[in-house]
Amino acid sequence: MNKKYVHRFGLAVGVSLAAAGALAQEGDAERGQAAAATCSACHQADGSGMNVPNGESWPRLAGLDAEYIVKQLHDFKEGRRENATMVTFANMLDDQQILDVAEYFDQMAVTPGQGGDEADEALLARGQQLAERGDWNAYIVSCQSCHGPGGNGVGSTFPGVASQHAGYISTQLMAWKNGTRSNDPQNLMGAIAKRMSDNDIQAVSAWYATQSGSTQQETAQ
Amino acid sequence: MTTCRRPLIIALSGCSLAFGAGVSVYATNAFAQPEERPDAALNMLVHEPPTMEDLENSDLHPELKKVIRYGHDLFTNTQQLRGENVFNDMNCSSCHLGEGRVPFSAPVWAAAITLPDFRGKNQHVNNLEERIAGCFAYSMNGVPPEYGSDEMLALSAYHQWLATGAPMYPDKPIYGRGFPAPDEPAEEPDYARGEAAYQDNCSICHQEDGSGHYENDEYVFPAPWGDGSNNWGAGIARLDTMAGFIYQNMPLGQPRSLSEQDAWDIAYYVSSQERPQDPRYTGDVAETAERFHGRSLYGQTREQDGHVLGDHDNFGDKGDIKPWNVGMPRFENLSEE
Numbered sequence: 001m002n003k004k005y006v007h008r009f010g011l012a013v014g015v016s017l018a019a020a021g022a023l024a025q026e027g028d029a030e031r032g033q034a035a036a037a038t039c040s041a042c043h044q045a046d047g048s049g050m051n052v053p054n055g056e057s058w059p060r061l062a063g064l065d066a067e068y069i070v071k072q073l074h075d076f077k078e079g080r081r082e083n084a085t086m087v088t089f090a091n092m093l094d095d096q097q098i099l100d101v102a103e104y105f106d107q108m109a110v111t112p113g114q115g116g117d118e119a120d121e122a123l124l125a126r127g128q129q130l131a132e133r134g135d136w137n138a139y140i141v142s143c144q145s146c147h148g149p150g151g152n153g154v155g156s157t158f159p160g161v162a163s164q165h166a167g168y169i170s171t172q173l174m175a176w177k178n179g180t181r182s183n184d185p186q187n188l189m190g191a192i193a194k195r196m197s198d199n200d201i202q203a204v205s206a207w208y209a210t211q212s213g214s215t216q217q218e219t220a221q
Numbered sequence: 222m223t224t225c226r227r228p229l230i231i232a233l234s235g236c237s238l239a240f241g242a243g244v245s246v247y248a249t250n251a252f253a254q255p256e257e258r259p260d261a262a263l264n265m266l267v268h269e270p271p272t273m274e275d276l277e278n279s280d281l282h283p284e285l286k287k288v289i290r291y292g293h294d295l296f297t298n299t300q301q302l303r304g305e306n307v308f309n310d311m312n313c314s315s316c317h318l319g320e321g322r323v324p325f326s327a328p329v330w331a332a333a334i335t336l337p338d339f340r341g342k343n344q345h346v347n348n349l350e351e352r353i354a355g356c357f358a359y360s361m362n363g364v365p366p367e368y369g370s371d372e373m374l375a376l377s378a379y380h381q382w383l384a385t386g387a388p389m390y391p392d393k394p395i396y397g398r399g400f401p402a403p404d405e406p407a408e409e410p411d412y413a414r415g416e417a418a419y420q421d422n423c424s425i426c427h428q429e430d431g432s433g434h435y436e437n438d439e440y441v442f443p444a445p446w447g448d449g450s451n452n453w454g455a456g457i458a459r460l461d462t463m464a465g466f467i468y469q470n471m472p473l474g475q476p477r478s479l480s481e482q483d484a485w486d487i488a489y490y491v492s493s494q495e496r497p498q499d500p501r502y503t504g505d506v507a508e509t510a511e512r513f514h515g516r517s518l519y520g521q522t523r524e525q526d527g528h529v530l531g532d533h534d535n536f537g538d539k540g541d542i543k544p545w546n547v548g549m550p551r552f553e554n555l556s557e558e
Binding site: 097099129133134136137139141145147148152153154155185186187188191192 | 269272273274317318320322323328368425426436439441442472473474475476478550
């Protein structure tokens with residue numbers, strides 16, 4: 001019954017084991033490690049990134065879906081996603097290196113999210129509600145109906161958000177709300193974020209930061 | 222394109238109510254107070270059902286709370302009855318979005334205040350349990366739990382509790398009931414346009430082949446057609462109901478964002494795909510179509526490939542199990558008036 005996700009962007013990443021001959025389309029984690037040397041200053045050697053209170057948080061990349069990472073790096077390069085810090089580093093990578101670093105981070109184990117520890121019980125309860133059931137009075141669809149059970153991601157289109165840093169999650173939701181991030185397909189994320197209050201954003205960010213994510217490859221519970 | 226004439230006309234006669242006025246406010250606040258809404262003039266019953274948080278804060282008996290919680294759980298995770306009562310990949314909430322509370326997504330509390338009543342589908346007076354049993358037999362391609370069983374009682378308790386405060390047998394139409402179809406499209410629904418619009422707007426979640434999506438064996442996106450979907454006898458198999466569902470609810474999170482033309486085209490495309498056989502199948506498509514399918518494309522010939530829709534013996538995962546409630550007669554002893 002477990003249906004294989006049809007890759008939407010048609011890039012053959014993630015299935016790079018049979019590596020012989022013409023494979024300009026496939027990512028290679030080992031090459032990716034070399035190309036990612038400059039990334040670790042912010043995203044850290046283990047891909048864990050860092051929550052930076054009152055500053056620009058560096059997202060965890062460890063365990064993110066390779067195809068999702070590829071899309072984001074191209075979006076930075078081609079101006080569909082704007083961020084002054086990241087555009088510099090994305091521009092340093094060619095198409096092959098993008099595939100390689102994506103594969104490299106994809107294969108890393110998910111690290112814990114930071115920045116949710118100080119949230120009080122009421123805030124976390126609101127966050128859990130939004131994550132698992134949504135708030136249909138405001139037509140906020142539950143996060144898990146797109147990001148999957150536990151917020152661990154669905155295919156390559158819907159990234160895992162559990163175990164991401166609270167500071168990063170809330171920056172992204174605010175960016176969608178303010179219209180400064182709009183690289184999502186069909187405005188799927190923007191439509192939801194625009195209905196969220198600042199408190200909702202804080203709540204769900206804290207909730208997901210405190211949830212342990214699992215990589216999508218794992219079939220464990 | 223003569224195939225869709227008939228269903229379309231029926232659809233439009235029944236569904237062209239002027240919901241338009243209320244629609245624009247709805248996306249930001251689904252249950253705004255009647256006096257704040259431009260549609261108050263429509264003189265409809267607007268009911269905001271309680272939330273699960275309200276349940277916890279209420280004075281209801283703790284045992285009743287437990288049962289209502291169980292009903293909510295069955296409604297939103299009906300897959301726990303897979304193989305016993307459910308034989309497709311759906312939950313009740315796959316079609317009744319937002320836990321069955323949301324207007325224009327056939328909010329289920331409406332049944333609790335309008336039943337018992339006569340139902341055309343089975344030609345007798347139905348109560349709430351029988352209505353729920355209907356969605357099991359067709360929408361869930363399943364076999365309903367017994368009347369009076371724990372599951373049935375819990376589900377109906379959940380429905381009835383959602384209706385808290387709404388008047389029984391209301392004398393006004395209910396705001397947001399059912400899946401009202403969008404207005405008549407400028408051009409007749411078209412398969413090829415529908416297919417293109419489906420691939421653009423829907424396949425990212427429901428997949429190009431309509432099979433839906435499971436992630437690590439957990440249900441995420443349901444199947445709009447095929448074995449994992451509802452059978453031909455379900456309400457949503459009617460073209461106008463499908464158009465209404467899509468227009469009012471899809472893509473997820475963006476109600477009424479599609480043009481009316483797109484909604485009808487996509488509905489026509491989705492409704493032209495195969496799904497499990499109608500449990501009322503007599504063994505003959507033409508006869509089954511004649512008796513039960515005035516508003517679906519069942520029994521009609523798909524012009525793309527000449528396939529007659531519903532002409533097969535595939536009942537989906539449930540095989541030859543027959544839902545006990547289908548065709549069950551009632552009140553045969555009452556005299557004719």
